[in-house]
Structure formats: structure tokens, C-alpha cells
Amino acid sequence: MRAFRLSQPLCEPAARRYLSAFLALLFAGCTTIQRDIGAELPENLDALSAAQDYREVLDILGPPRDLAVSEHGLTFLYENARLVERQVGISIEIQDYSLLKAVVGRGDADRDAIIVHFDREGRLLAHSRKQWSELIGRGGGIQFILAMLPVTDHGILTSPETAHTWGAQLLEADLPIGLNRGSSPDTSPGVIELRGTPWHAGQRSLELR
Amino acid sequence: MNLRSLGYLALLMLASCTSVHTEKGIEPVWRSIDSGQFQAGVTKQSEVLDALGPPSQVISTHDGIVFYYLHESSVGKGRIFIIYNTAEMQTRYDRAVFFFDGNGVLEDFAYSASPPSTEPDDS
Numbered sequence: 127m128r129a130f131r132l133s134q135p136l137c138e139p140a141a142r143r144y145l146s147a148f149l150a151l152l153f154a155g156c157t158t159i160q161r162d163i164g165a166e167l168p169e170n171l172d173a174l175s176a177a178q179d180y181r182e183v184l185d186i187l188g189p190p191r192d193l194a195v196s197e198h199g200l201t202f203l204y205e206n207a208r209l210v211e212r213q214v215g216i217s218i219e220i221q222d223y224s225l226l227k228a229v230v231g232r233g234d235a236d237r238d239a240i241i242v243h244f245d246r247e248g249r250l251l252a253h254s255r256k257q258w259s260e261l262i263g264r265g266g267g268i269q270f271i272l273a274m275l276p277v278t279d280h281g282i283l284t285s286p287e288t289a290h291t292w293g294a295q296l297l298e299a300d301l302p303i304g305l306n307r308g309s310s311p312d313t314s315p316g317v318i319e320l321r322g323t324p325w326h327a328g329q330r331s332l333e334l335r
Numbered sequence: 336m337n338l339r340s341l342g343y344l345a346l347l348m349l350a351s352c353t354s355v356h357t358e359k360g361i362e363p364v365w366r367s368i369d370s371g372q373f374q375a376g377v378t379k380q381s382e383v384l385d386a387l388g389p390p391s392q393v394i395s396t397h398d399g400i401v402f403y404y405l406h407e408s409s410v411g412k413g414r415i416f417i418i419y420n421t422a423e424m425q426t427r428y429d430r431a432v433f434f435f436d437g438n439g440v441l442e443d444f445a446y447s448a449s450p451p452s453t454e455p456d457d458s
Contacts, residue, residue, distance in 0.1 A: 157420040165427055165448070180434075184445035189403070189430035195396045222338075246397050272415055274422045287428070289391040289405040290359055315394045 155215040155227045157274050161284060163321075164191065164206030167238050171255060174240075180248040187240070191287075194318035200248060203318050204240040207283055209233060209262065211276050218268065227271050233262035233278035239320060260322075283322050288312040306330070353413035355424070361391050363406040365431045365446055373433070378441040383433050396434070399442065404431040 173186050180200060190202035213231035217224035237260065242253040265277035288295070288311070295313050298304040310330065311319035364387055372378075372386060383402060384390075390402040411424035433444040 155417055155420060157422070159421075160423045162423070162425040181443045184432070184443060188447045189432040189445050191428070191430075193394065193401065193403075193432075195394060197397075200396065271417060274413055274415065274420045286359070287405060287407060289403055290407070292392045315396075 155213075155217065155229070155269075155271055157211075157213040157215065157229070157231075159209075159211040159213070159274060159276055161207075161209040161280070163209070163284065167204055167206060167240055167255075171240070171253070174242070174253055177250050179250055180242075180244050183242055183244075183250065187242075190242075192318050195315045197246075199246050199251065200244040201318050202242040202244075203320070204242075205321060206238050207321060208236040209280055209283060210235075211262075211278055211280070213277060215269075217271060225271055226268055228266070228268050229277055230264070230266040231277040232264045233276070233280055235260050235262050235280075235283060235322075237322075241318075282325065285321075351415055353411075353415070353422075355409070355411040357407075357409045359407040359409075360405045361388065363404075363429045363431075364388070365404065366429070370446070373441060373444055375441050375443050380435050380439040380441075383441070387431070390433075398437040399435045400439075401435070402433040405429075 168187070174183065177183050177186060180202070183202065187202075187204055191205045192203040194201045194203075211231050211233040213229045215227040215229040218226040218228055220226065236257075238255075238257045240253065240255045243251045245251055262280050262283065263278040265279070267275075267277045269275055292313060295310075296307060298307060303310075307313045309317060311317045311323075368386060373383065380400070380402070387402075387404060391405040392403040394401040394403060406429040407426060408429070409424055409426040411422065413422040414420065428447065430447045431444065434442040436442050
């Protein structure tokens with residue numbers, strides 16, 4: 127078999143530049159990063175509409191992601207999120223080598239949340255569901271060509287469940303965070319919070335985060 | 336083969352797969368014990384604590400208390416081909432909640448629907 131050789135015209139400076147540009151784009155390192163948080167919630171909530179009290183809701187939906195107790199009753203929150211970040215990268219050539227890439231990316235999330243409210247005796251008062259898609263953010267950066275790092279800030283959606291750190295947070299000594307523990311969504315039994323709620327406003331504003 | 340070609344070849348040889356698996360929270364021992372061991376109106380807080388250990392969270396209700404157990408499992412896979420890379424991470428939660436009345440007697444309890452699968456969907 128005869129080896130393929132580039133024809134002379136293609137080896138001309140202009141053609142070589144196009145070829146180099148093409149190769150640079152080829153080795154760009156486009157990336158998709160997916161994060162799937164929590165199992166899917168049931169699509170059909172007819173059974174929930176027929177439920178009488180929190181025991182039946184537990185049978186239908188299982189334990190909630192979070193629950194809150196107020197003087198008026200009890201609230202269950204069920205929630206999940208699917209995050210996708212898509213990146214486009216262009217390699218950066220330094221001294222004939224492309225070890226870095228310039229990356230721009232966009233993050234999107236599909237969200238699903240169910241909130242169920244009960245009175246003090248545990249009787250079902252109301253429930254509501256919301257399913258929505260949202261833009262998490264856009265970002266860019268320069269990365270090592272083998273890296274797969276997100277360029278959008280999705281920490282507010284992927285932060286660990288508060289139950290993991292509940293005990294330690296009750297012993298929080300740093301002020302003013304410690305002073306806010308009584309009304310913080312992380313530690314107070316009377317507060318419930320959707321993932322993605324801004325930390326700089328509302329119930330956490332006393333924490334000055 | 337010139338030096339540049341060798342460089343690209345070396346990078347291609349570095350193309351690889353990555354994998355990560357993390358576990359957090361309480362060991363889900365409620366999956367390995369008979370749920371018939373817990374009975375509403377009969378079982379006491381101390382029996383649940385003996386069987387499952389300290390909960391992740393204790394929540395006071397109007398006239399009782401809730402023990403909330405949480406286990407988190409995350410499995411991630413990454414494929415690095417330099418030209419195109421992909422990473423997937425799936426986090427699943429296994430929960431158990433126990434509601435007690437003011438006398439510390441079990442009112443009701445529930446587990447997550449099924450032991451969570453943390454295999455990333457390849458489809």
C-alpha cells in the first residue's frame with residue numbers, strides 16, 4: 127500500500143496555517159460535566175392528593191430531604207437536581223506545545239421539588255410541586271489540557287446535605303454564624319430551604335456569608 | 336517523527352478514564368435488619384438507637400422527636416480523550432426517619448424507596 131503524502135500545494139505556508147488552526151481546534155478539549163443529585167421523584171402524585179396524614183405521605187414518597195417544624199405544623203421537602211455543564215475549549219500553543227486550553231462553559235440545571243404541609247396533628251393540608259430548568263451560570267478559564275474542571279459556580283446546588291454537619295454546626299463558635307444557628311436552615315428545625323437559595327440574603331443574612 | 340508529533344502522541348497516551356466513589360453519613364444498617372423489628376406504638380427510642388446507632392440529625396416536633404438517618408453515596412466516572420472529555424457523577428441518598436411521640440414511643444417510620452443505585456447512566 128502506498129503511503130499517503132500531502133500534496134505540494136497543501137504544504138504551502140497558507141495551507142499549513144489552516145491545517146495548524148484546524149489541529150488546534152481539534153485538540154481543543156470540549157467537555158461535558160454532569161451531576162445528578164438525588165433520585166427522581168414520582169411523576170404521578172395522584173396518591174399524594176388522596177393522602178390524609180404524614181404517615182401516608184411517608185409511605186408514598188419516603189423520607190423527605192428536609193423537614194421543618196413550626197408552631198403551625200410540619201413541612202416536608204422533596205427535591206432533586208440534574209446539572210449539566212458544557213464547555214468549549216481552544217488549545218493554547220506555547221513553544222509548539224499545547225498543554226493548556228482556554229475554556230468557556232455554560233451550566234444548566236433541571237430541578238424538581240415537592241413541598242408537603244401538615245397541621246400540628248400531622249394531617250395533610252396542602253402540597254405543591256415545581257419542575258423547572260434554570261441557568262446556573264457561565265464562566266471561562268485556562269486549564270491544563272487533560273483537566274475536567276467546572277468553570278461555573280454550582281456549589282450552591284451541590285453543597286453537602288446539612289444533616290452530615292448538623293451536630294458540628296451546633297457547636298459552631300465563630301461569630302456571627304454561631305449566633306444565627308437558632309434560625310439557620312442548616313440547624314433550626316423551623317426552617318426549610320430549597321437548594322440554590324442565595325446565602326447572602328434571607329434566613330442566612332445574619333451569617334454574613 | 337518530529338518532537339511535536341511525539342508530544343501529541345504522549346498526550347494521547349495519557350487519555351484515560353477516571354473513577355471516584357465516596358460515601359458519607361450513617362452506614363445504612365437499616366437495610367440489613369428486619370424492618371419488622373420496629374413497630375409503631377411499641378418500639379421505643381432506645382431500641383432504635385440500639386439498632387441503628389446515633390442519628391444524623393435529631394429534630395424536635397410539637398410533642399415528640401424525629402430521628403433522621405442519612406447515608407450519601409456518590410459515584411463518578413470521567414473519560415478523557417483530550418478532544419472531547421466527559422464526566423458524570425451521580426449522588427444518591429438513603430434515608431430513614433423515625434417519628435416518636437412525647438413518651439418516646441415510635442409513631443411511624445420510613446426508609447427511602449429502595450437501596451439507591453449509584454451507577455451512572457451510560458445512555
